[in-house]
Amino acid sequence: MLVLVSLLVLLTIVRLVRQKRLDEKYALVWLLAGAVMLIAPVGSNLVDWFSRKLGFAYPPSFVFLVAFLVLCLINLQYSVAISRLTQQNRVLSQKFAILERRLHESEARE
Amino acid sequence: MAALLIIPAYNEAENIESVIAEIRQRHPRVELLVVDDGSTDATAGSAERAGADVLRLPFNLGYGAAIQTGIRYGIECGYETAVLMDADGQHDPLSLDDLLAPVVSGDADLALGSRFLGDPQYRVPVGRRIGISLFSKVASIVTRQKITDPTSGYQAINRRAMAFIASDNYPPDFPDADTIIRLHFAGIRIREVPVRIRQRQRGASMHNRWSILYYLYKMSLSIFVALLQRRSLRKGDAYDAGHESNAGAGQFAGSIDDRKAGASKASG
Numbered sequence: 007m008l009v010l011v012s013l014l015v016l017l018t019i020v021r022l023v024r025q026k027r028l029d030e031k032y033a034l035v036w037l038l039a040g041a042v043m044l045i046a047p048v049g050s051n052l053v054d055w056f057s058r059k060l061g062f063a064y065p066p067s068f069v070f071l072v073a074f075l076v077l078c079l080i081n082l083q084y085s086v087a088i089s090r091l092t093q094q095n096r097v098l099s100q101k102f103a104i105l106e107r108r109l110h111e112s113e114a115r116e
Numbered sequence: 117m118a119a120l121l122i123i124p125a126y127n128e129a130e131n132i133e134s135v136i137a138e139i140r141q142r143h144p145r146v147e148l149l150v151v152d153d154g155s156t157d158a159t160a161g162s163a164e165r166a167g168a169d170v171l172r173l174p175f176n177l178g179y180g181a182a183i184q185t186g187i188r189y190g191i192e193c194g195y196e197t198a199v200l201m202d203a204d205g206q207h208d209p210l211s212l213d214d215l216l217a218p219v220v221s222g223d224a225d226l227a228l229g230s231r232f233l234g235d236p237q238y239r240v241p242v243g244r245r246i247g248i249s250l251f252s253k254v255a256s257i258v259t260r261q262k263i264t265d266p267t268s269g270y271q272a273i274n275r276r277a278m279a280f281i282a283s284d285n286y287p288p289d290f291p292d293a294d295t296i297i298r299l300h301f302a303g304i305r306i307r308e309v310p311v312r313i314r315q316r317q318r319g320a321s322m323h324n325r326w327s328i329l330y331y332l333y334k335m336s337l338s339i340f341v342a343l344l345q346r347r348s349l350r351k352g353d354a355y356d357a358g359h360e361s362n363a364g365a366g367q368f369a370g371s372i373d374d375r376k377a378g379a380s381k382a383s384g
Contacts, residue, residue, distance in 0.1 A: 093284070096177055096181050096288060097284075099173050099174050099175065099177060100173070100177070100181070100184065100185040100188060102173075102174060103151075103171045103172055103173045103174070103185055104171065104185065104188065104189050104192065106171075106172065107169070107170070107171050107172075107189065
């Protein structure tokens with residue numbers, strides 16, 4: 007079941023990249039996530055052992071915690087990216103307005 | 117050169133013509149620039165018909181960003197003084213000379229038109245009044261001078277203050293206590309001047325959508341960030357020194373490279 011889902015995720019990502027709807031830069035993270043999902047069942051004994059070593063009574067809660075933290079980090083990265091885009095967008099539209107006015111001025115002079 | 121009067125306008129088609137006509141009547145020689153902040157109504161067309169120069173932003177950027185656009189244009193054109201005035205007719209053009217006086221005489225870099233100094237005939241809703249009085253206290257403490265009306269958009273500024281507003285240290289939202297604090301840290305000398313503020317002519321106020329809790333939270337955070345950026349704001353002061361030389365060349369005033377050049381020139 008998990009294998010099917012992760013294959014679906016991987017296929018979707020590859021399709022989005024091919025259609026140029028997803029930047030390679032962002033595809034990296036999602037491909038990694040899909041790959042982890044795919045190989046997770048293989049290493050489940052290892053994860054069990056590791057989370058018990060860390061003191062988690064219930065190993066899946068460790069997995070959820072890690073997944074949650076990773077998603078939070080990705081989200082933060084997006085907030086930073088959006089802030090940068092907003093700022094660039096603002097500067098760009100300001101320049102556009104000023105240049106448009108300059109163009110009208112020089113057209114009016116001719 | 118005369119002062120450039122900058123009017124940021126967002127969906128003010130109903131008011132803008134009469135506002136421009138009144139300014140023209142009182143001050144026939146003033147240069148008028150309306151910055152249309154991506155209005156969805158006929159604001160830009162109305163302003164042009166009334167005889168103002170218009171900068172049209174392709175979409176709504178916010179009040180501070182609209183002012184910044186006008187200032188960047190003003191610096192490019194070589195203006196040494198600018199006045200900021202709202203498009204809704206609340207700012208009485210009769211007060212314009214009072215506002216300009218301390219800036220022209222060199223006593224201040226920025227004259228802040230206050231509706232609470234002198235003869236306060238303007239009534240402010242209770243919720244907003246509490247917010248204003250709280251944050252004007254904070255601004256007064258930080259700037260070590262009495263600030264009564266930090267949200268005022270009726271301002272006269274000289275070239276130094278214009279250079280700060282053109283830099284990206286100027287917040288894109290409504291000017292408030294955090295903006296005053298940023299200006300203060302950047303070394304801008306502020307002077308409050310009593311001005312006449314009238315009730316809105318027509319249409320809805322731009323402040324209504326600010327819910328009070330969001331406002332308190334947002335403004336506290338903005339002031340906190342301004343305090344954190346204190347040092348970089350002080351350094352940013354050098355901005356206009358490097359820029360004077362190429363102001364006439366028609367280059368874009370606010371570009372990051374220009375500012376870096378200015379900062380290094382002043383420190384070297």
